Amino acid sequence: MxxxxxxxxxxxxxxxxxxxxxxxxxxxxxxxxxEKHLRSKALAGQPDDTVxxxxxxxxxxxxxxxxxxxxxxxxxxxxxxxxxxxxxxxMRFNLDAAVEGNKSRRAFLSMLQDLANCKSSHELQKGEGCGYVFNNDGNQTAYRYDIDRIMTIDYDRNKVRAIVKELNRTADEVSIKIDEALLQTPVDxxxxxxxxxxxxxxxxxxxxx
Structure with a gap:
């Protein structure tokens, strides 16, 4: 086999x-x-039974x-x-190391793909801010204002995409190598x-x- x-x-x-x-x-x-049903002990003449x-x-x-x-x-x-x-x-290569290496690549690739698809964005949160000022009578008064929530990615998406492409290529090559080894290596x-x-x-x- x-x-x-x-x-x-x-x-x-x-x-x-x-x-x-x-x-x-x-x-x-x-x-x-x-279960032994001890009927005779309760009533003379009644037969015992085992179930x-x-x-x-x-x-x-x-x-x-x-x-x-x-x-x-x-x-x-x-x-x-x-x-x-x-x-x-x-074998000419370490099968166990190759399998474990590809597991790590695939897991990391899943996260990298999310990074590659992530985009900078902003969200206007109307009336979410709250501040206080003193009015003409010297009383503290609350007022509401809008907040522009800006989310900016801290990396170069193009570089991440390039890494994703390279890791996918490597993972596919290793997978082919593993599959060929599994099919071609005889076991006594x-x-x-x-x-x-x-x-x-x-x-x-x-x-x-």
Whole structure:
């Protein structure tokens, strides 16, 4: 398989392990609850009864078998991780650094694009100002006045746009390089399990092995 398929398999194994953890974390799935109706103690001659009132999930997975499957998946995850590590070590560039670098570029570009689109403006706020003067009688009197709110950008938008263009070009080039590496880099790994389909159905098949 190639590196892209290996990462997909890695994600699926992690998803299955999380599914098992959530299932076993639900007390209803790991306990059988019975109620004993002690009628004979209340009224002689009345039959006692035992009722199963468990609320297990519809999957009905056997707990111990599920724990074993989690351990098998953990081993598989480690084996796959080692195979991915060897594949990445043989690449001509650092894949992890390239991916993280592009995440940073894309995040910064989102902010820069907002700066590039920002414009200076002004807003006339009628009657928003308030001042005080003394009238002819010597009394303090309030008066209202307009405020012209002026907002001016503190940078050269053309320079920001140029940076946006350059960062986009670099990010696109790195993305292409990453995509090619994911498709062309072989990983020496053969899945032990069939990982196609929904987690529940995959686990049901594994339970039957």
């Amino acid at each position: 190639n590196l892209k398929e290996a990462f997909q398999a890695q994600n699926k194994i992690g998803e299955l392990m999380e599914y098992i953890t959530c299932y076993l974390s639900d007390e209803d799935n790991v306990m059988t609850v019975t 199963d009132v468990s609320c297990k999930g519809e999957e009905g997975f056997a707990v111990e078998r599920l724990i074993t499957i989690w351990q098998e998946l953990m081993e598989e995850k480690e084996r796959l991780g080692q195979a991915i590590g060897k594949a990445k070590a043989g 790994y053969t899945p032990k399990f069939d990982l196609a389909g929904e987690s529940r159905f995959i686990l049901e098949e594994m339970m039957e092995r």
